[in-house]
Amino acid sequence: MKAITYRAFGAARDVLQVEDLESPTPGPGEVLVDVAFSGVNPSDVKARAGARPGVTKPPYPVIVPHSDGSGVISAVGDGVPEGRIGERVWIWNGQWQRPFGTAAEQIALRSEQAVRLPDSVSLETGAVLGIPGLTACHTVFSGDDIAGQTVLVQGGAGTVGYLAVQLVKWGGARVIATAGSGSLNRVRSAGADIALDYTTPDLAEQILDANNGQPVHRIVEVEFGRNAETDAAVITENGRINAYGSAKATTPPLPFYPLMFKSVTLEMVLIYLQPPEIRNQTIAQLTCALKEGALDCPIQSVYDLSNTAAAHEEVEAGGRTGAVLIRTGS
Structure with missing residues (x-):
């Protein structure tokens, strides 16, 4: 699969690259998501730039950035109902305390981190829900x-x-x-x-x-x-x-x-760092608001995977009036 990676902190155009990685396999309790859109947040660009206090080098040898995303479940691991295959989902904490995030064609992660997206809500909006929405x-x-x-x-x-x-x-x-x-x-x-x-x-x-x-x-x-x-x-x-x-x-x-x-x-x-019971309550409230049409989630820009560096630069520039996304699927 194609993914965006970095191995050192630095400017987006200096350290981000498109790389072919082995497709992940969902383990017990996990799902495999074919990612459609990856959300770029200020925390993602700060992490790539090495701007977090006290962090002097990347925590993993290779990092696929971004915690937010959306897509479709294509496979499940042991203990996850096969009925989830084909489900449209949005992702939270995709790259939190783990090396491989959503800036890739696929991601494997715990089943609860892939939340069913209401039928009336677009995959673009789904990629905004993880950090900004919650x-x-x-x-x-x-x-x-x-x-x-x-x-x-x-x-x-x-x-x-x-x-x-x-x-x-x-x-x-x-x-x-x-x-x-x-x-x-x-x-x-x-x-x-x-x-x-x-x-x-x-x-x-x-x-x-x-x-x-x-x-x-x-x-x-x-x-x-x-x-x-x-x-x-x-x-x-x-x-x-x-x-x-x-x-x-x-x-x-x-x-x-x-x-x-x-x-x-x-x-x-x-x-x-939300505890599970609080996160579940927040997800339920957010889902209810989405189903009732109470939320408009503006999208400012959508970049191709190969142009992820430009997306990072746009987020770094500030003054946005909408989310910046990466189109990770074909």
Whole structure:
């Protein structure tokens, strides 16, 4: 089978290559997926570039990148029902703590990591669900019921934030979303009741004004370090902040007492490490939203397997309005 590989950290065009590898065989409890699309996420390009703290060399001699993908099950290992053959699926954690991910024509992995895709949902959308979809769903619904509440989505124009805005509306809550000035209409189109420019100096006051002077119940946070003071000012007592990123301030000071004296719950979300019972619940919620047509997952670009380096470069450039995919099948 053809696959994208790398053996050293570096620039995409320097280290990524197309290689012929032996097709995998599903072991006990595993399925073999003929991959149709592989999703390229910021975590994938950071891993290839060697940008993860404390990691100085690749953890495996040969790596096939990317954790997200979609395709069709073509074979099963012992203990997996043969009825799964032919099933359209989406993949999570394809290259998490293992060498071979979804940037290949086939992947063998545990049966539960290949989730049945609703008939109404495209394989392209399936390749967006592993990291962006599960992250958005968990940050929106982890904790208490959001129905009737007000949720602030910081960075609502990003891939995760855009999905989160839609999921908040589907969950029956009011949405205030922040974005850059050029992306405010984008978050409104996702369903935001109020869209605010996150660069404005009085953002906290604007958020409270937009909620009739009342603090918000929950915050879905893409840049915790940069926004911690604002979040502490606008969150309600016993509120919740679910943070999935802090790239612009990786070791931020924490406004501990402003948060403590509101008894705020702060959850750091790393979707790769969800316990099975929580992951299953998140998958069930995400599947329900998909079946009910509540989610639009924009695709910005689709590259051929041989042009994976360009896909990595597009993700690294930032400013995307949709997912970047690799077409791995014929």
